[in-house]
Amino acid sequence: MKLLVTGGAGFIGSHFIRHLLAKYPDYQIINLDKLTYAGNLKNCEDYANSPNYRFVQGDIADKKLVDELAAEANVIVNIAAETHVDNSIEGPAVFLETNVMGTQNLLEAAKNHAHGRFVQVSTDEVYGDRLDGSFTEIDMLSPSSPYSASKAAGDLLCLAYKRTYGTPVLISRCSNNYGTHQYPEKLIPFFIKKLLAGEKVPLYGDGSNVRDWLHVTDHCKAIDLILHKGKIGKTYNVSSNEEHSNLEITKRLLELLNLPEDRIEFVKDRPGHDLRYSVDASKIKSELGWVPEVKFEDGFAEMVEWYKNNQK
């Protein structure tokens, strides 16, 4: 397989390429990443010199470059995105450029070069929030933020390319990931960084918003299964139903860092803040045999150790 993986210098993309190189040593991988503030080549340094791996700095919104690189591949896995909800509230335009127009460029290139598979890495946030129960893949999309709206638009374009042009798309919609190498703007690495610097952590609202946490390596294994065994045109939810409120996550961090609870500072809530995400992952489990392997307590504690040892 010759893969064009986008966003491979980010959190999930760098773990996914590491996973591929270890499991499929004969695959050729091109990592196309713009290196926005969220991308970091240090995330890829352990495999940067692999003979079957190549890094290209560039934008998925650059049609010509995308087409040239797609000509060298037979599969695209699109992981590149603008991903931070708070940024999308401040400035939505770049989210549309990357998450919608960038995705469309990649789809067009996959069509032009008759690629065998196109995997779109999406998010549970496209369904919006719900207080109880879980969304299945056929539920309506009801995104709340410009970020999730741009991801939903990308998903719909993928499905339209499948229906109109027969482009062999597959979509994953995963819950929140935790793990090493995440840019410190997202809750866990941001809070660890502040706590280690002796500062308080700003928790939105009363901290009762619930997120469903999956270890990043389990997400990568799910993308791998979808890439190799998923049914063309299908969407797969990915989650281990490990639900915790943001307050619970913060208290767990404090406990692991031996710090008191008065290091939490409750701040004004984010506009439109989703209360709870939950997706039903029965389909990927029953049809593709996916099982999450990392126990939350173990993965979480190991991750905290890594951030303790890897602050700049």
Ligand code: NAD
């Ligand atoms: P990230 O912000 O850590 O990394 C994104 C990467 O994409 C960065 O390396 C960045 O430089 C690159 N990028 C951004 N715009 C680009 C462009 N125009 N062209 C090329 N590269 C560009 O994000 P992440 O957390 O690794 O998320 C990756 C994907 O997984 C996203 O599509 C996101 O929606 C999805 N996802 C994330 C989570 C999560 O919890 N982090 C959960 C489910 C789904």
